[in-house]
Amino acid sequence: MHELSLCENIVASIEEAALKEHFNAVVVVHLGIGKLSCVEPEALRFCFDTAIQGTIAESTQLVIEIFPGLAQCNHCGANLEIENYYDACSHCESFDLKILGGEQMQIESLEVM
Amino acid sequence: MCTVCGCEDKHGHPDSVAGNGALAVDKSVSRTLTLEKNILEKNNVYASQNRSFCYSKQILSLNFVSSPGAGKTSLLVDTINSLKSDFSINVIEGDQHTSNDADKIRATGASAVQINTGKGCHLEAHSVGHAIKDLQPAQQSLLFIENVGNLVCPAEFDLGELAKVLILSVTEGEDKPLKYPHMFRAASLLIINKIDLLPYVDFDMAQCVRFARQVNPSIDVICLSVKTREGVLPWFEWMTTQQTKMNREPD
Numbered sequence: 001m002h003e004l005s006l007c008e009n010i011v012a013s014i015e016e017a018a019l020k021e022h023f024n025a026v027v028v029v030h031l032g033i034g035k036l037s038c039v040e041p042e043a044l045r046f047c048f049d050t051a052i053q054g055t056i057a058e059s060t061q062l063v064i065e066i067f068p069g070l071a072q073c074n075h076c077g078a079n080l081e082i083e084n085y086y087d088a089c090s091h092c093e094s095f096d097l098k099i100l101g102g103e104q105m106q107i108e109s110l111e112v113m
Numbered sequence: 114m115c116t117v118c119g120c121e122d123k124h125g126h127p128d129s130v131a132g133n134g135a136l137a138v139d140k141s142v143s144r145t146l147t148l149e150k151n152i153l154e155k156n157n158v159y160a161s162q163n164r165s166f167c168y169s170k171q172i173l174s175l176n177f178v179s180s181p182g183a184g185k186t187s188l189l190v191d192t193i194n195s196l197k198s199d200f201s202i203n204v205i206e207g208d209q210h211t212s213n214d215a216d217k218i219r220a221t222g223a224s225a226v227q228i229n230t231g232k233g234c235h236l237e238a239h240s241v242g243h244a245i246k247d248l249q250p251a252q253q254s255l256l257f258i259e260n261v262g263n264l265v266c267p268a269e270f271d272l273g274e275l276a277k278v279l280i281l282s283v284t285e286g287e288d289k290p291l292k293y294p295h296m297f298r299a300a301s302l303l304i305i306n307k308i309d310l311l312p313y314v315d316f317d318m319a320q321c322v323r324f325a326r327q328v329n330p331s332i333d334v335i336c337l338s339v340k341t342r343e344g345v346l347p348w349f350e351w352m353t354t355q356q357t358k359m360n361r362e363p364d
Contacts, residue, residue: 002235002266006152013150027143031152038269038295085328086295095327107152110146 023112069102102106159238164272181262287321
């Protein structure tokens with residue numbers, strides 16, 4: 001369950017930002033999670049509720065934006081959207097794909113008071 | 114080594130700035146702070162420090178990952194016994210509990226540090242950095258990090274290794290690359306272990322390699338048996354190739 005580790009990292013980043021930016025409460029945390037990242041959004045939500053207890057982020061709303069997996073086929077050059085690393089090119093069926101996006105797991109922004 | 118946080122996990126609570134008149138914020142209005150920060154940034158900073166240290170001393174550092182029981186420790190023991198006359202070798206052992214694996218490694222004469230992760234399912238770069246500091250690995254030595262047996266979580270956590278080595282045993286089934294694609298994607302080398310058992314199990318080697326390359330077209334594959342020692346030479350040669358590459362392309 002590495003999602004709990006990830007949530008603890010998110011809380012640590014929020015606490016760091018609070019010291020630097022001088023806010024007292026976080027209303028919303030916006031995350032950007034790529035489809036190809038090793039993160040299960042539902043597990044992340046579940047762990048987030050536990051990780052924020054007793055921290056500045058307590059009662060913060062979690063908003064997760066999912067980004068598609070993007071790849072370019074090294075064989076035929078087509079640009080495509082993929083769901084998994086083991087997907088084949090939808091044009092030529094090659095598995096030799098260059099990943100262009102969708103691996104991120106980012107804290108995009110915070111709405112703070 | 115620990116220059117980011119000075120090894121203090123407790124960061125000051127932001128409440129401490131709330132009473133400061135000069136810094137007080139207007140609580141009636143919320144504002145948006147753009148962070149665009151990788152969730153694992155902190156781990157990645159520690160990992161970069163570990164990697165820079167290893168590069169600066171030309172230490173070949175490998176992160177061994179597998180499901181429990183695939184043969185990581187046996188492979189390490191065999192590798193150390195074969196190479197200890199030529200290299201100084203240090204091992205970082207990650208397990209939830211016990212120091213059994215570190216004890217097995219120390220019995221070979223190599224230095225080992227055991228990290229017990231407790232409920233944690235993977236090693237993180239911070240504790241690995243401390244273990245490196247404890248071990249004080251020599252110039253041009255080998256550093257083996259044996260991660261917690263788990264084909265999921267260790268994939269996301271960079272420890273600062275030069276490469277991840279994934280060990281799969283033939284008793285586990287050839288479809289593992291498709292079931293655990295992140296780990297197979299993150300690994301540079303796939304070692305298929307226990308090939309002495311091939312006559313007794315239904316394991317399709319060619320299919321397994323096809324699946325692994327479907328997930329990660331550039332993954333190297335070596336098939337061996339730690340028990341019979343069949344195929345161990347290509348594994349040693351692979352490490353030599355990595356050392357040469359590392360010395361040619363500094364970080």
